[in-house]
Amino acid sequence: MSEEGGTDADLFATGDIFRRRELLRVGHVPDRDRIVGRDDELQSVGQALGPATDGGPPSNVVIYGKTGTGKSLVARHVTQRASRIAAGNDVTFSHVYVDCSDADTETRVAREITTQLAATTEGAPDIPQQGIGANEYYRYLWDLLESRDTCIVLLDEIDILRDDDVLMQLSRAEETGKTDCYLGVISISNKIEFRDRLSERIDSSLQDEDIIFQPYDASQLRNILENRRDAFKEGVLADGVIPKVAALAAREHGDARKAINILQKAGELAERENDDRVTEAHVERGQQKAEVQRFQELVSGSTPHVKHLLRALATLTEERQADAFATGEIYEEYRSTAASGGSDPLGQDRVYRLLKEQSFLGVTESRHTGGGKSEGSYLEHQLMRETDVVLQALGDE
Ligand SMILES: Nc1ncnc2c1ncn2[C@@H]1O[C@H](COP(=O)(O)OP(=O)(O)OP(=O)(O)O)[C@@H](O)[C@H]1O
Ligand SMILES: [Mg+2]
Known part of the structure; x- marks a missing residue:
């Protein structure tokens, strides 16, 4: 693919470490055969969405579990699969993904859902990005849903949401005659305590089913990492690297995000230092970098x-x-x-x-x-x- 020699090629040289670095990105949704140890969870979410692939009403699901236990991954993977199957059945199935850590108020969530739906609707109006309130966004939303059989809304990091009005609107939309489209809500929280905080009225309408994701053990983490080994070129990872990363990530609780981040950072260090192998020494320094980055992300929006x-x-x-x-x-x-x-x-x-x-x-x-x-x-x-x-x-x- 790349041209040999030449100064331009040097300028963009990417080293000899990675083959498919996108496999290590956090937003990457892996194929089914790379997903480890989540069969029951995939099945449960699948069952909730199953009816919607056939034109029926989906159930609402709340997913709880500690950070890095595969909640977002499973929810996104199943939703994407459901969408493909629905298309085969001539069902108009839409799905939107909202990260409530970016959209933490009713208006922002309503704007995000509406904007994403409009982007995939032919002839949709331009959705104003400011100057209107939640109620106006809902009006756009009910219109946009008219041409659809079903729509799945994924609300990730839902515990950050400051009020639950948007949940009320979504969960009662059908009942209150706002739309004939079947709306399904998958909410995700990494606070198990959140389960007790869900108010009674929300609880009964959003929580047809709740699923708890347990942390991974070190051997599952090793398998998760093994399944992404091809992010690296052949023979680049030294033998002890994957076990060491898995052990580090299993220390507090089995956090796959941490594992993948450490592996990625270790690879980047090796690349930057022009090494031709990733070693355990890179892993140690990679871990520190991964933690600093994680913390930076956590506080980036803070005052x-x-x-x-x-x-x-x-x-x-x-x-x-x-x-x-x-x-x-x-x-x-x-x-x-x-x-x-x-x-x-x-x-x-x-x-x-x-x-x-x-x-x-x-x-x-x-x-x-x-x-x-x-x-x-x-x-x-x-x-x-x-x-x-x-x-x-x-x-x-
Ligand atoms: N069972 C698994 N098999 C393969 N990869 C996994 C698995 N679980 C998680 N991962 C990977 O680990 C990373 C973190 O997973 P994910 O984002 O789904 O965690 P989460 O439970 O949503 O965490 P958080 O609560 O912090 O958002 C992602 O890169 C994901 O692809
Ligand atoms: Mg997540």
């Missing part, structure tokens, strides 16, 4: 104050050789971090609320401690990531 706060907590953890700190201590450190970062510090109450938010996201952990009964206990907060990962991620901005 500068959240970043000051996390920097303050990481600094305290490093300097005081302790793990957990009282709110007041953290607040003092935050004030000076914010000030040296050129922002006006927020009040202690606001900072306390930010700490609570971070603990919900799993970045920190808060617990009551200290004091006898008479003194009462106080709240301590601990950073749940390595300090150098946090500081590096925040520093590189």
Whole structure:
């Protein structure tokens, strides 16, 4: 394919490490034969969508499970397969995928669904991207659904959604006569606790079925990685690489995303350093890079104050050789971090609320401690990531 020699070819040289690097991208939806150990889960989602491939009503599904357990993958894979089968049955089947970490309000979700549907509808109106509210988007939506038999809406990271009105609208659309199109909602959450937070009214309409995804064990992780070995050129991966990546990713809980990220980063390091093999040493450094990147993604949308706060907590953890700190201590450190970062510090109450938010996201952990009964206990907060990962991620901005 590529031209030999010539300066242009050198300029774009991609090294001798990767053959199909797209296999390691997180959004990549692998073929059935690369999916490991999720037969029951695929089957359950398939059963929920089955009727829709034949022109009938799908069931709604909620998927729970820790990060990197294949929830998005299974949901997307089954939806794509269903869509192909429906096409063969002359059923007009649409599907849209909304990541609620990008679209976290009712209006944004409604806009995203409508915009995606319009993009695949001939003669659809231009959907305004601003200046209109959720209700207007719904009006477009009901119109767009008119030409369809069924539509599956995948709401990923649904726990980030700030209100559940959009869920109400979607789950009651048929019942309230808004549309004749069968709407199916697959919601995905990586917070198992979210199950208890789903309000009663939503619960009964969205949760025809719930599926819980368990973490992978090291041997499943090894198989997942083996199935992507052809992302690399023949013979490039040293023997211990895949077992080592799998072991690292299995450490907290079996997280396939982490495994694939580490493998990708290790390969990139080898490539950048013009090595012709990926070794365990690359894996170790790749892991650090993968964690920094993950943390950067997590905080990228946060306000500068959240970043000051996390920097303050990481600094305290490093300097005081302790793990957990009282709110007041953290607040003092935050004030000076914010000030040296050129922002006006927020009040202690606001900072306390930010700490609570971070603990919900799993970045920190808060617990009551200290004091006898008479003194009462106080709240301590601990950073749940390595300090150098946090500081590096925040520093590189
Ligand atoms: N059973 C599997 N077989 C092959 N690849 C998998 C499997 N499970 C997950 N993966 C891969 O691991 C990565 C993470 O999976 P996925 O995005 O589905 O996780 P998730 O459960 O949605 O995590 P999160 O809650 O963080 O969004 C993806 O690249 C995916 O392709
Ligand atoms: Mg996901």
